[in-house]
Amino acid sequence: MMIDETHRPLRDPAVNAVIDRLAAAQQYPPDDPRARLERDPHDYSEYGYSIAPQQGDLIYLLCRGIRATRVVEFATSVGMSTLYFAAAVRDNGGGTVIGSEIVPAKVATARRNLAEAGLADYADIREGDARATLRDLGGPVDFALIDGWLGVEPSLAREVIEIIAPQLRIGGYVMNDNAEPDFLAYVRDSANGFLSVTLPLHGGTELCVKVA
Template sequence: MAQVAVPQATGPSPIRDPRVLEVIARMNASRRFPPREAFDGPVGKDPEAFADYGFSIHPDQGDLIYLLCRGLGAKRVVDFATSIGMSAIYFAAAVRDNGGGLVIGSEFVPAKVEVARRNLDDAGLAEYADIRAGDARETLRDLGGPIDFALIDGWPVAEGPSLARQVVELVAPQLRVGGYILNDNAEPDFLDYIRDPKNGFISITLPIKRGTELALKVE
């Protein structure tokens, strides 16, 4: 197991709930990352092979999600991929503080679904999240109405379009005008989609983590 430095936010969190902050701090302190060679070969493209590892967003990304969702008055948001629930906690804290709503999460690895649900419960946010187990290309196909915000992350695939590209094509039509999409990994084909004017977005690249793309739906 590779040692991972605990990521630090560049400033104080906008979240004020000490219970939520305690769970986030615990999850950050327990981060683990497999050795780089574990990603080589076909096993490296199998998310089940990494069921014991939680791949989570950076605290600055989480604080940005919370702040933007509060500003939007977000009520319905999408969290792909949920992993062990870090991003879902930021989302759920925001929709709760906006008066209530729902985080629709999707996670392929069943063991991580259970951990995410426990972490949300520990943070007092379980009632605001629906974490769907399975392939996001199915679980996010019908979101039951317009959404305000989506995080598009996900596991690399061996060939063909990235999961980020496939999922954004499903989610974008269900995002309301004025809503945001945040992308964690800057997959080239995702960027091609989000930067193509005909798809109705404008976006910027933020200097967070390895480059975080924030897109606003304008039409």
């Protein structure tokens, strides 16, 4: 089945223009740090590791469907996912995207991209280690994206989901892009209160819902 790339759920031309620019500029270095080796994310500050537009469309649709007003993401990078989240909470009547990004240059870039899209008022990007910046989200959140820096176990994804899960409301979603084995073990353990499924997006996207 062919996907109609012209049919987009997010219909704001200003937001889509920034998304299209970021998608066109996406590139990866020869020594791809996504290979689950220990590397310093600051060494890759010029590369904007981001979700794919198809994942963004799903984020936007799900957030609109559950009337999300408070969402969280790890990591923000240059703000691609933030744009989808911020547009959704705006279109739901208002809200906040809480983002975390450890590389200062990417924080600055993400803020510029949000401002260009007219969404700066809907994002709170916290600079620093997500294990500290996301420890207190100020109340229950509706949706979480975990798409951060890869490394050896315990992965940051596993550490961050353990921090975020108690702050996610029942019926809230978690999306994970990198399929870290210890993250998958956590969300697939029924004792932790999630149901999850692997979607055929961007090489495999885990979508989870908190049910207990």
